[in-house]
Amino acid sequence: MLLLIIALAFTTGHAAAQSGKQDYETYCAECHGSDGKGNGPSLQTIPMNPPPSDLTQLAKKNGGKFPFDEVVDTIDGRKNIPSHERLQMPFLGTTLQKPGEEFTPESDAEVKKRIESMARYVESLQRK
Template sequence: MQTLLFLAALLTLALPLGGALAQDADRGQALYAVHCATCHGLDGRGEGPMAGVLMIKPANLTELAAANGGAFPLERVVKRIDGRDPLVSHGSPMPVYGQFFGFDANAALAGEVPTVQPVADLVTYLQTLQRAE
């Protein structure tokens, strides 16, 4: 019984407070390479190998902050990826990877915006791509 209580206390200490999970740009970069680079390009400039066949050109993800007065539009980007702000340029609403990036209010926080852990990691990586104005 004591061992069980000790393990429960240890687990409680290991869990992040307030539902916020650590965001990892390296995990986000790996997710980006698998799920986003085909359209947005490895460098995020919207020139991936599939960009030419899309009805709407993929966004240049390195200019998100510049296009928003220098501030990274965190909430808009999170909601675009997880499907709460639909984008149909792909022939179907984002997220094109369905439940993997789909919104779950109990999952995680990217800053103060609730989302799933993969989206939090991906957005953290996208923030590293922003070029100075």
């Protein structure tokens, strides 16, 4: 029974990581790059000021601790009043809402889950 629980936890965690990676590739990699270093293909055609962040350095810049909640809030985009800089980045907290059910508890819960999965994926990109 214990092995089943461990296997299920691993499978669930792996599925969440895969989902986070897929959403990252869809919504983030164009600017931040598949490797998270801020070198996505959009930089060749769209001038960005400031340039996309190197997401592999977030923990290093935060004293060695990955700033999970800050990353979640940044991906979501609804918490802070946007600056001109922020307008270059999508507000996934609204973009990921289920059409026709926007901002319902069910839609918000699914958006939260997807954003947290993306943040976990970004966490996996951290350089040691």
